[in-house]
Amino acid sequence: MGCAMTQSFGWVPEGVDVTVPDASRVYDYALGGVHNFKVDREFWDRAERVMPSAGLIARANRAFLGRAVRWLVDAGITQFLDIGSGIPTLGNVHEVAQDADPAARVMYVDIDPIAVQQSRSLLSGNPGAAVIEGDLRRPAQILYHPEVLELLDFSEPVAVLTVAVLHFIPDSAGPASILSKIGDALVSGSYLVVSHVGPDSTPAGRQAQQQAVKLYENTPTPVILRDAEEVAALLGPAFELVDPGVVSATDWHPDPEEAEDPPQPAALVVLARKR
Amino acid sequence: MSDRAADAARPLSPEAQAVARRWTADVAAAGFLPAGRGRARAALEDLLRQLLDAVHAEPFNPAPGYQIGRRLVELRMSSPAVIGSTIALLAERLPELAGDPPGRRRIPHLMAGIAAGFSAAQRSAAVGAAEDMNRSEKLHWRRVQAGYQEQLRHTQLHDPQSQLPNRAHLLTHLTDRIATASPDARLGVGLLSIGDFAELSDTYGHDDLDLLLAAIGARLQQLAAAHGCFVAHLGDDLFALVVATGCLDDLAKAVDHACHALAASAPGACQPRIRTVEGLVEGPLQGTTAQAWIRDARCALGWARHDRRDRACYDPARAAADLRRHRLTGAMPTALDRGDFMPHFQPIYDLRSRRITGVEALARWRHGGQVLSPHDFIDLAEQSGQICRLGRSMLDQACRQAVIWREQGHRLTLSVNLSPHQLAEPDLPATVAGLLHDTGLPAAALQLEITESAAVEHHHQVINDLAGIGVQIAIDDFGTGYSNLAALSRLPVRCLKLDQQFIRQAPTAQAVTVLRHTRLLCQDLDIEVIAEGIESAGDERLLTDLGYTRGQGFRLARPAPAHTVTQLLARQAPGADP
Numbered sequence A: 001m002g003c004a005m006t007q008s009f010g011w012v013p014e015g016v017d018v019t020v021p022d023a024s025r026v027y028d029y030a031l032g033g034v035h036n037f038k039v040d041r042e043f044w045d046r047a048e049r050v051m052p053s054a055g056l057i058a059r060a061n062r063a064f065l066g067r068a069v070r071w072l073v074d075a076g077i078t079q080f081l082d083i084g085s086g087i088p089t090l091g092n093v094h095e096v097a098q099d100a101d102p103a104a105r106v107m108y109v110d111i112d113p114i115a116v117q118q119s120r121s122l123l124s125g126n127p128g129a130a131v132i133e134g135d136l137r138r139p140a141q142i143l144y145h146p147e148v149l150e151l152l153d154f155s156e157p158v159a160v161l162t163v164a165v166l167h168f169i170p171d172s173a174g175p176a177s178i179l180s181k182i183g184d185a186l187v188s189g190s191y192l193v194v195s196h197v198g199p200d201s202t203p204a205g206r207q208a209q210q211q212a213v214k215l216y217e218n219t220p221t222p223v224i225l226r227d228a229e230e231v232a233a234l235l236g237p238a239f240e241l242v243d244p245g246v247v248s249a250t251d252w253h254p255d256p257e258e259a260e261d262p263p264q265p266a267a268l269v270v271l272a273r274k275r
Numbered sequence B: 001m002s003d004r005a006a007d008a009a010r011p012l013s014p015e016a017q018a019v020a021r022r023w024t025a026d027v028a029a030a031g032f033l034p035a036g037r038g039r040a041r042a043a044l045e046d047l048l049r050q051l052l053d054a055v056h057a058e059p060f061n062p063a064p065g066y067q068i069g070r071r072l073v074e075l076r077m078s079s080p081a082v083i084g085s086t087i088a089l090l091a092e093r094l095p096e097l098a099g100d101p102p103g104r105r106r107i108p109h110l111m112a113g114i115a116a117g118f119s120a121a122q123r124s125a126a127v128g129a130a131e132d133m134n135r136s137e138k139l140h141w142r143r144v145q146a147g148y149q150e151q152l153r154h155t156q157l158h159d160p161q162s163q164l165p166n167r168a169h170l171l172t173h174l175t176d177r178i179a180t181a182s183p184d185a186r187l188g189v190g191l192l193s194i195g196d197f198a199e200l201s202d203t204y205g206h207d208d209l210d211l212l213l214a215a216i217g218a219r220l221q222q223l224a225a226a227h228g229c230f231v232a233h234l235g236d237d238l239f240a241l242v243v244a245t246g247c248l249d250d251l252a253k254a255v256d257h258a259c260h261a262l263a264a265s266a267p268g269a270c271q272p273r274i275r276t277v278e279g280l281v282e283g284p285l286q287g288t289t290a291q292a293w294i295r296d297a298r299c300a301l302g303w304a305r306h307d308r309r310d311r312a313c314y315d316p317a318r319a320a321a322d323l324r325r326h327r328l329t330g331a332m333p334t335a336l337d338r339g340d341f342m343p344h345f346q347p348i349y350d351l352r353s354r355r356i357t358g359v360e361a362l363a364r365w366r367h368g369g370q371v372l373s374p375h376d377f378i379d380l381a382e383q384s385g386q387i388c389r390l391g392r393s394m395l396d397q398a399c400r401q402a403v404i405w406r407e408q409g410h411r412l413t414l415s416v417n418l419s420p421h422q423l424a425e426p427d428l429p430a431t432v433a434g435l436l437h438d439t440g441l442p443a444a445a446l447q448l449e450i451t452e453s454a455a456v457e458h459h460h461q462v463i464n465d466l467a468g469i470g471v472q473i474a475i476d477d478f479g480t481g482y483s484n485l486a487a488l489s490r491l492p493v494r495c496l497k498l499d500q501q502f503i504r505q506a507p508t509a510q511a512v513t514v515l516r517h518t519r520l521l522c523q524d525l526d527i528e529v530i531a532e533g534i535e536s537a538g539d540e541r542l543l544t545d546l547g548y549t550r551g552q553g554f555r556l557a558r559p560a561p562a563h564t565v566t567q568l569l570a571r572q573a574p575g576a577d578p
């Protein structure tokens, strides 16, 4: 272990790279969480400097996630597969889902092993929720993972959440084909939830966004912006969009209490149903 | 909880409700509210109610302030801006809600409590998070290490090409089985070697050979799963199969299956058939060692290859004989150094006069309290390249002895055997000449016996050179193999030693005919004939009747140490030696 690391992160075990920002920890910090490192905090502070709306976008996204899960439970969904689930603080899917229906089961998947480990310790003792390490770019390994098959019954509808993660999947990795493979594994009546960073509505906003995107280029998870049409195109024919279609997070079944929050056009969301 | 549920039922004044709305808006502006705005407002109304209760409580107790500060953090309203806006809002609006001055005086104490409770909870949340991450990372790291270890274990225990268990794995497997064996348990181990592996490698090329090994690995693994046996890959062309057995047949069947699996493994269009050679060992399990099983199977495989058969089963008797041969080969160089080899001599008689006319020197090895005969060690000496040294030593010792007998007045012909390997040494004539010179034995008194074989043909020059220095050349074991009389006539042969098998077969008319004609032929060619293997009075009579004049055999005298022959010579009635 290098000396510099020993000094600043004395308690961090060897083998964990705390010298580059990590998407899950940056996001945790953006939401006000404390499960992050200095490098993550500095990174986010810089992003917010170039793009002051970044924090609000993150919040709008997370708030959407909660509403979407509640909506799905109301629609009769009791099984969730949350891919790119992140650090399990501040409004978990299983908390929301099991609050609405104690029988709900949630499988978390993330590519970051630390986030997975934290989820694991948080979920111990909860038979209805589990976590595995997995890569959205290899959907088969997630869908046919023994633990996933043990917790979720794919002969019944499942809601697959890819929330704030598809914008980390470049076109070269075939995001549409990934979603289509996921669709193949689902029975009709299942759902897919997507949120995705889109272009801002004003030229100034877009310029700020470009600078933030540049910052992300130096992390292990660069961001790709896609507009509403492109996001809809990712879904393919296996899914039909549920009203109101691809909209900004703040416009998706807004909480009447939050109606006055500023709109976030760059946080695109959509909920789709397996045909 | 039930208290608060009751409180919640108690409505706040419209002014207080307005303050709660402001508070919610401020908190929402300060940070993310995971539970949503509606729930947040309900929770803050609740806190405001507790605060107002504390303002009016008798006697005054500032503790609820601290609890409210903590509760904010619990509600995940924990960003630094939350406490700032909370203090600012409450400092501004609480006095009017509190009403009377004594209540107002309590407000700063409650506010201090809120700030203290908030920062205490905030600090323990942060420290808790750090601990949590620390633990998560340690656990993660431990998993990574366990993963590496597992990977390492796998690589240590598996062949990289076939992914089958490797030799180390096989040894552990066997050791485990031995340790847990019931008294009557039996085991079979089969080693399968791909015949022509080198050719196969050429046919396939490197990459495809890897594919082939991977295909074989997969096939054998399937077989293992289906038949409940254990398979391993010991490198290159060598595979092992371990199976619980009742008898050897069970192992043979399992090996048959494995051979079929191997034969069918070849991928690709050309599909050369994969042929295997197999070594099998089967027996009780208890009290054995893993190494012994592999060694025995290897030994059986070696026999199969040596005997050019597809399969051989381990046989302890053959293994003991092999082991003895190996030990003898190993002991030979030291034995030669120490002079543990010496000649015995078998007299050759004139059948008419019953006088000794010559002796044949026969090598003996004093080894571990025994005296070994040539058939115990000549092959080994030839295979291990020590025959020339041994031959020279025999020749030297025998010549010296012959000189001693000559000095005692016995003009014997000394016969010494030459191995084909000795004939192949170009300096043999010079060596022989040197020995004759050193010992003083006349060349004519030495007869060198050459086994009749195709090799003789290749060494005409050496044989001619030997004859050239005056040594007599005899053909040994005549009639057993090549029997090429035409070749005989081209060589400077002075003597034929007729193999004893002719005499053994003699009662048949045919054999008698051959004996008669051989003698006549030799007479015509002016070649002397010595009959070997005379064991009975009948043998001797037959030979003399057919006109043979020379012979050796147990009936006349067995091979014996020099001093015994000296006594025989001494007992002979004095008379002119031929």
Ligand SMILES: C[S@@+](CC[C@H](N)C(=O)[O-])C[C@H]1O[C@@H](n2cnc3c(N)ncnc32)[C@H](O)[C@@H]1O
Binding pocket: A023, A024, A025, A027, A061, A062, A065, A083, A084, A085, A086, A087, A109, A110, A111, A112, A115, A134, A135, A136, A137, A162, A163, A164, A165, A168, A221
């Ligand atoms: C911004 S967070 C989103 C967390 C949560 N889904 C939400 O929206 O509140 C993105 C997460 O996706 C994860 N991630 C990035 N690339 C991924 C991939 N290829 N497969 C799985 N997870 C990935 C990151 O580790 C991070 O935890």
